[in-house]
Amino acid sequence: MRKFDAIIIGSGPNGLAAAITFQQQGLSTLLIEGADTIGGGMRTKELTIPGFKHDVCSAIHPMAMASPFFRSLPLEAFGLSFVKPEYAAAHPLDEGETGILYHSLAETVEGLGVDGESYRKLVEKVVTHWEGLAADIMGPLSFPKHPLSLASFGLDALQPASWTAKRFTSVQAQALWAGMAAHGIQPLNNWTTSAIAIVLAAVGNKYGWQIPIGGSQSIANALLGYYQSLGGEIQTGFWVEDVRDLPSHKVLLCDITPRQLLQLKGIGLASGYRRRLEGFRQGMGVFKVDWALSEKTPFKDLRCQQAATVHLGNTYAEIAESERLSHLGKQVDKPFVLFAQQSAFDPSRAPEGKHTGWAYCHVPNGSKVDYTEAIENQIERFAPGFKETILAKHTFSPMELEEYNPNYIGGDINGGIMDISQLYSRPILALNPYRTSVDTIYLCSSSTPPGGGVHGMCGYHAARTALKEHFGLLL
Secondary structure: OOOEEEEEEOOOHHHHHHHHHHHOOOOOEEEEEOOOOOOOOOOEEOOOOOOOOEEOOOOOOHHHHHOHHHHOOOHHHHOOOEEOOOEEEEEOOOOOOOEEEOOOHHHHHHHOHHHHHHHHHHHHHHHHHHHHHHHHHOOOOOOOOOHHHHHHHHHHHOOOHHHHHHHOOOHHHHHHHHHHHHHHOOOOOOOOHHHHHHHHHHHHHHOOOOEEOOOOHHHHHHHHHHHHHOOOEEEEOOOOOEHHHOOOEEEEEEOOOHHHHHHOEOOOOOHHHHHHHHOOOOOOEEEEEEEEEOOOOOOOOHHHHHEEEEEEOOOHHHHHHHHHHHHOOOOOOOOOEEEEOHHHOOHHHOOOOOEEEEEEEEEOOOOOOOOHHHHHHHHHHHOOOHHHHEEEEEEEOHHHHHHHOOOOHHHOOOOOOOOOOOOOOOOOOOOOOOEOOOOOEEEOOOOOOOOOOOOOHHHHHHHHHHHHHHHOOOO
8 A cells, every 4th residue: 555645535626625735735645535536525416306416515705715725726727616606695684775795895885884994994904904814714723824814803802792783873884893893603692703704704805705616516516626737646435433544645634523533543642632522612503595486586585696605584583593592502594594595606507597596594502403494584585586486405413414415414514603703713722723632643624623614724724734734845
């Protein structure tokens, strides 16, 4: 059997990023994927009717466009292209003006009227200084490269979204802010939830919330194509249960959660480190629905048809209560729903004249409740007639998501709750969170900084650590 410098378990965005980072240095790597197809959360399948292509998990990719690592790669040369909808996000209300996140700071400020300047003060510094801030925000805790910019961002970012929402006076602006913050999948009165809202809004204003042509699988395929062009090897259909079954290697990087690492045989984790991993906390799960549709979703405000993502939850108060109750393990009748209709911008997703729909809501971790009707009711609330356009549907409960992708424990798509105690100290509080108690084994999943999202930065930073400690390479 061949001997490799590095083996990487898991072909999600972070596993691919780690493998590429090693291969760029001319080292030998083997990327192992348990499923028959690569991608982790970046997969596209015909889940309903042949010809309708649905993104299984991730669909809209603001952080892929903002990722310093992804932007450094020649992915266009490997077939990756994006389309930018007219608007990044739309947030319709039962009463009042729809909140719009435009693909420019100036337009968003103007659209928010009396609250425009409050929005500008929260977001403009991140839009302006993102290239410098990204290295500090999207990495482990360390002495910042741009301390003044980071300090200015941090004063607002550390606050709960419930505090920063009070800077807005209109129902429209407060609701739009709630939708941004709720991407964090935790109660909006948690510390640092403003950071999530600020970054997503700023990235939308700077790069846009863009959609990959052909589906999220296109991102995975482009990353794999680049990796293989560098000489990297891959093996699919191999679930690793015992590391002693692997070919000989110098280092092992694992794009898996702490729970899965604890279940791996043959690695000999120290008892103290095991206990610390056992204390890692999961976040809420998600319940997801995909639809084959006869036409575009008939939103009352037609601008919603031109938005990459539509946030359906009405007012700030309603969204905050939904997230709070779900976090407490309670069923919610009117959940906060994230909706996308990629076929409106990428005709390859559905047969001519037909469309796809993609949506999920946050639910208690491991919930067995069927939220299909609740999600469809929320869409119908803002798009009367939606249910009449449904040709077929496919659902994923939290536990079905975990069965599909073991990294989604209880339906947790962020690799663990990203609250203040686990935002950077994930999976444990350590100077270098990618290391395990075994000096040749590293974690590189979204359970490490900077956490969930399609950006590859967890894998990039873990690979850099291993390259420095075992190969004497400084990137």
